[in-house]
Amino acid sequence: MSAPLVDIAGLVIGYDAAARQVRALDSASLQVREGETLAIVGESGSGKTTLGMAAGRLLPPEAQLLDGTITVAGVDVMQADDAALRRLRREKLGFVFQNPSTALDPTMRIGRQVALALGGQPGPEAVAALLARAELGDPERVLRAFPHELSGGMAQRVVIAMAIARAPQLLIADEPTASLDASIREKVMATLVRLRAESGASLVILSHDLRLIGRHADRVAVMYGGRIVELGAVAQVLQAPVHPYTRALLAAAAGNEVPGARLEPIQGTPPMLEGRCEACAYAPRCTFSVARCNSERPEAREVAGRLVVCHRAEEAIATGAMQPQEAR
Amino acid sequence: MEPDVIALEDITVTYRSGFLGGTAFDALRGVSLRVKAGETVGLVGESGSGKTTLGRVCLGLLPPTQGQMRFGGAPFGKLRQRRGQLSVVLQHPEWALNPRLRCGTSVQEPLVLTGMPSSERRERVAEILGQVGLDPSFAARLPGQLSGGQRQRIAIARALVTNPRFIVFDEAVSALDVSVQAQVLNLIRDLQKRHGFGALFISHDLAATRYVSHRIAVMLRGEIVEDGPSARFYGTPEHPYSRALLGAA
Amino acid sequence: MSGFSKAAGRLLRADALTLFGLITLVTLLFLGIFGPWLPLGDPSRIAAGPRLGAPSAQFLFGTDELGRDFMPRVVQGIRSTFLLSAIAVTITAVIGSLLGMAAGYLGRFADQAIARGADILFAFPALVAGLLVAAVMGPGQGSAITVISIATLPLFIRVVRSVTLGIAGRGFVTAAEVAGASTLRIMLVHLLPNVMGAVMVQLTYALSIGMIIESALSFLGLGVQPPDASLGSLLRQGSSYLTIAPWMVLSSGAVLSLAIMSVNLVGDAVRDALEPLKGRPLT
Numbered sequence: 028m029s030a031p032l033v034d035i036a037g038l039v040i041g042y043d044a045a046a047r048q049v050r051a052l053d054s055a056s057l058q059v060r061e062g063e064t065l066a067i068v069g070e071s072g073s074g075k076t077t078l079g080m081a082a083g084r085l086l087p088p089e090a091q092l093l094d095g096t097i098t099v100a101g102v103d104v105m106q107a108d109d110a111a112l113r114r115l116r117r118e119k120l121g122f123v124f125q126n127p128s129t130a131l132d133p134t135m136r137i138g139r140q141v142a143l144a145l146g147g148q149p150g151p152e153a154v155a156a157l158l159a160r161a162e163l164g165d166p167e168r169v170l171r172a173f174p175h176e177l178s179g180g181m182a183q184r185v186v187i188a189m190a191i192a193r194a195p196q197l198l199i200a201d202e203p204t205a206s207l208d209a210s211i212r213e214k215v216m217a218t219l220v221r222l223r224a225e226s227g228a229s230l231v232i233l234s235h236d237l238r239l240i241g242r243h244a245d246r247v248a249v250m251y252g253g254r255i256v257e258l259g260a261v262a263q264v265l266q267a268p269v270h271p272y273t274r275a276l277l278a279a280a281a282g283n284e285v286p287g288a289r290l291e292p293i294q295g296t297p298p299m300l301e302g303r304c305e306a307c308a309y310a311p312r313c314t315f316s317v318a319r320c321n322s323e324r325p326e327a328r329e330v331a332g333r334l335v336v337c338h339r340a341e342e343a344i345a346t347g348a349m350q351p352q353e354a355r
Numbered sequence: 356m357e358p359d360v361i362a363l364e365d366i367t368v369t370y371r372s373g374f375l376g377g378t379a380f381d382a383l384r385g386v387s388l389r390v391k392a393g394e395t396v397g398l399v400g401e402s403g404s405g406k407t408t409l410g411r412v413c414l415g416l417l418p419p420t421q422g423q424m425r426f427g428g429a430p431f432g433k434l435r436q437r438r439g440q441l442s443v444v445l446q447h448p449e450w451a452l453n454p455r456l457r458c459g460t461s462v463q464e465p466l467v468l469t470g471m472p473s474s475e476r477r478e479r480v481a482e483i484l485g486q487v488g489l490d491p492s493f494a495a496r497l498p499g500q501l502s503g504g505q506r507q508r509i510a511i512a513r514a515l516v517t518n519p520r521f522i523v524f525d526e527a528v529s530a531l532d533v534s535v536q537a538q539v540l541n542l543i544r545d546l547q548k549r550h551g552f553g554a555l556f557i558s559h560d561l562a563a564t565r566y567v568s569h570r571i572a573v574m575l576r577g578e579i580v581e582d583g584p585s586a587r588f589y590g591t592p593e594h595p596y597s598r599a600l601l602g603a604a
Numbered sequence: 605m606s607g608f609s610k611a612a613g614r615l616l617r618a619d620a621l622t623l624f625g626l627i628t629l630v631t632l633l634f635l636g637i638f639g640p641w642l643p644l645g646d647p648s649r650i651a652a653g654p655r656l657g658a659p660s661a662q663f664l665f666g667t668d669e670l671g672r673d674f675m676p677r678v679v680q681g682i683r684s685t686f687l688l689s690a691i692a693v694t695i696t697a698v699i700g701s702l703l704g705m706a707a708g709y710l711g712r713f714a715d716q717a718i719a720r721g722a723d724i725l726f727a728f729p730a731l732v733a734g735l736l737v738a739a740v741m742g743p744g745q746g747s748a749i750t751v752i753s754i755a756t757l758p759l760f761i762r763v764v765r766s767v768t769l770g771i772a773g774r775g776f777v778t779a780a781e782v783a784g785a786s787t788l789r790i791m792l793v794h795l796l797p798n799v800m801g802a803v804m805v806q807l808t809y810a811l812s813i814g815m816i817i818e819s820a821l822s823f824l825g826l827g828v829q830p831p832d833a834s835l836g837s838l839l840r841q842g843s844s845y846l847t848i849a850p851w852m853v854l855s856s857g858a859v860l861s862l863a864i865m866s867v868n869l870v871g872d873a874v875r876d877a878l879e880p881l882k883g884r885p886l887t
Contacts, residue, residue: 070534071532179402238562275534276533279534279536279537281537281565284566285589290540293534
């Protein structure tokens with residue numbers, strides 16, 4: 028097997044806030060294989076956006092690298108000089124952000140922005156062809172439009188077209204459909220997935236929408252407290268979750284309940300780490316925790332065909348507390 | 356029989372662009388909708404379908420171009436005559452509260468407008484904060500110090516503080532994380548059992564809507580294309596558009 | 605941690621240039637406000653020293669053509685330039701904020717009328733307005749205040765209107781409308797506190813523009829009238845003796861430049877301290 032496209036090893040990133048440092052990533056490790064679609068799920072504050080942006084070193088100035096490495100297509104991202112970093116961003120990476128209206132320059136016509144993303148001196152045909160690949164109807168009209176003249180779905184397709192303009196090896200999509208209408212989310216997502224398949228690139232989706240991930244990703248990484256707590260094939264993780272957090276997350280999502288049943292929210296709030304967590308970060312909210320969970324940091328182990336960061340993974344399976352979620 | 360909390364009869368809202376005539380566009384076309392006390396009606400549809408416009412009509416913020424609108428059996432009248440009788444919870448927890456006001460001040464504003472004396476107001480604010488699961492000390496905090504879920508609870512407390520007969524929830528949980536969504540959805544269900552208000556729950560998320568609603572109306576291009584008990588939306592709804600929404604959910 | 609203390613913290617950690625601006629501004633304000641009670645000498649005492657005397661230990665900025673000590677005259681000039689501009693700009697800020705909020709919140713006809721009115725004022729050159737106003741009202745402090753108001757009013761209207769447009773659609777405003785709050789209550793309780801930051805930033809820029817306008821008008825003899833002095837009228841006075849007594853133009857010109865620069869530096873710092881509040885939360 029070839030080397031992974033992205034190799035994140037023990038990444039620790041903190042944000043300088045007044046008088047203290049908040050730890051966003053607490054030794055996160057993850058590999059992205061070539062040509063796969065990997066979803067990173069987690070609630071706000073779980074560190075998933077930090078992890079995604081770290082792949083292009085697109086972090087705000089308050090962010091501090093404390094430990095670990097992140098290698099993308101052979102480039103050590105955190106140590107690369109400016110020229111190497113620019114080359115990596117330009118040739119190997121494509122980003123799709125949550126809100127297309129802020130990702131596009133409001134003062135520039137779409138055609139010009141897409142041409143810039145393509146590089147060189149592309150003719151209008153090349154630009155229109157790229158927009159057509161992103162399934163934008165009537166590309167000639169879109170070329171001449173300003174961003175505010177497009178609907179959210181169209182604008183996001185333009186952003187996707189710009190992200191794939193230079194055939195990147197890695198596409199990172201941060202909540203790509205969260206700001207869009209429910210009725211077009213699925214179509215935009217299908218476009219993104221189709222373009223990934225055509226180009227053979229890897230796609231990393233950052234999302235908290237479990238149903239969306241269930242339909243489109245090959246593998247899923249569940250993040251909590253700045254770490255990846257469960258990592259495996261989508262079918263395995265979402266239909267037979269092992270980590271208590273993954274299970275609680277699935278139980279809390281509307282959509283799988285029977286009529287009249289009650290959703291079970293996760294009690295408590297996500298942790299705000301100020302240093303390395305020397306226990307299981309989820310233990311305070313976990314209904315399955317024991318004394319050990321509060322005193323010893325769990326490490327990633329392979330359980331039931333996926334990686335799990337939980338002391339009690341085997342017991343959790345054995346007690347049958349794990350109810351397979353109904354596939355929709 | 357108790358009259359409906361709100362009853363819309365054949366409501367049409369027409370927007371005109373340009374001077375004198377110009378092009379006209381019907382945001383709502385012949386919409387009829389009733390909400391009974393203690394009932395939640397879900398309103399789903401894509402954006403541009405008119406569901407937010409319908410919400411604004413129900414709140415008295417937008418006068419309909421045509422059609423009848425009754426509140427508790429009487430003509431709707433002006434918003435000032437309805438002080439304390441209806442309220443709203445909106446999307447974007449970060450915009451729900453005035454960032455310069457302490458949460459207690461925000462929550463008691465509807466009471467100030469109905470003229471309740473300040474000694475009673477303080478008691479009522481503490482009581483309602485308890486009901487939405489927050490400590491009374493939250494009254495002294497500024498919204499900037501709160502999480503999204505906490506802010507949405509404050510917004511719900513503000514909506515409930517006058518014991519209104521009708522509340523509109525416009526995308527009230529859409530911006531929240533999955534686990535927080537579940538907390539807020541449960542809170543809405545529990546509070547409705549307790550207070551018996553009628554509610555309109557507007558959302559593009561069918562899964563969340565059917566969880567809190569008794570009945571669901573599906574909007575498409577300014578019209579209600581299906582209106583039925585929410586149990587139907589766990590199975591196979593009649594209208595093809597409803598089925599498409601279900602597929603996306 | 606609240607946004608406001610963050611902003612204050614950023615202001616304190618400001619760079620050396622801001623610190624320089626702040627110290628200069630505070631010094632000039634101190635001199636301007638307390639000048640008449642400081643032992644600097646009498647600005648209007650004729651023949652206190654030689655005519656057109658060069659700067660010396662006794663007369664730091666030299667003396668003018670009537671033998672008046674020029675230093676207390678510059679201090680008096682700071683006082684009238686600063687005070688006149690500050691009064692004009694403060695009045696304008698209040699009016700402009702109310703108009704801007706009304707335009708942004710009420711929309712429709714009010715917005716059209718106010719926004720177009722601001723555009724017309726904005727397109728009008730301040731000096732032409734100054735000549736017109738002086739012709740109608742006669743030269744003096746009143747017309748200076750009027751001209752400064754005309755020139756800076758659109759700044760406030762535009763900024764407050766655009767900030768209001770952004771706030772008016774937010775949940776807390778809609779919630780207050782549904783609860784039956786009056787338009788006045790919404791403007792005062794919900795809009796005003798949220799546009800104050802933008803108004804403060806605009807206030808500093810307007811103040812520096814006001815000082816330039818006041819100086820220009822006084823330089824042309826349309827503003828502050830003798831025997832009172834403003835920095836502009838001192839420049840005018842000194843320009844007649846530029847070749848034989850350059851210290852008059854140099855001292856009043858340097859103080860005017862310092863004053864305008866320090867106001868701008870502090871304004872930049874205020875803006876930088878307030879704007880990051882729009883940033884997104886961590887992660």
